Amino acid sequence: MNLPKVIEELVxxxxxxxxxxxxxxxxxxxxxxxxxxxxxxKAEIEKWIDKSNRDYKATMEPVAYDEKEYILSAKIAGTFPGSPLVLKFHFTMADGKIQSLKVTE
Structure with a gap:
């Protein structure tokens, strides 16, 4: 799977x-x-992911990536109800950074 560098880093x-x-x-x-x-x-995003990390201990395993739409499907496993499950991460990128991320089922 050929992921952009910033998405590899995010995972x-x-x-x-x-x-x-x-x-x-x-x-x-x-x-x-x-x-x-x-x-x-960035500050609010860091607070959100820090709380999520403490609450759910979720890990990501990429399973598919749509290079045209910038959508990563990943198996998420952690301490939350229904774990593991596959979620879709919809990215918008600019200048090598993530501009927006929408997480859907």
């Missing part, structure tokens, strides 16, 4: 539970849409 930092490095994959004004909430800016 790596998620699996290491490194919230700061995870947030650094995003542009300063990036947006994340997950579980019905929007998180704007």
């Amino acid at each position: 790596k930092t998620q699996n290491e539970f490194d919230s700061s490095a995870y947030a650094n994959c995003f542009a300063e004004d990036a947006q994340v849409f997950d579980e019905g909430k929007t998180h704007i800016g």
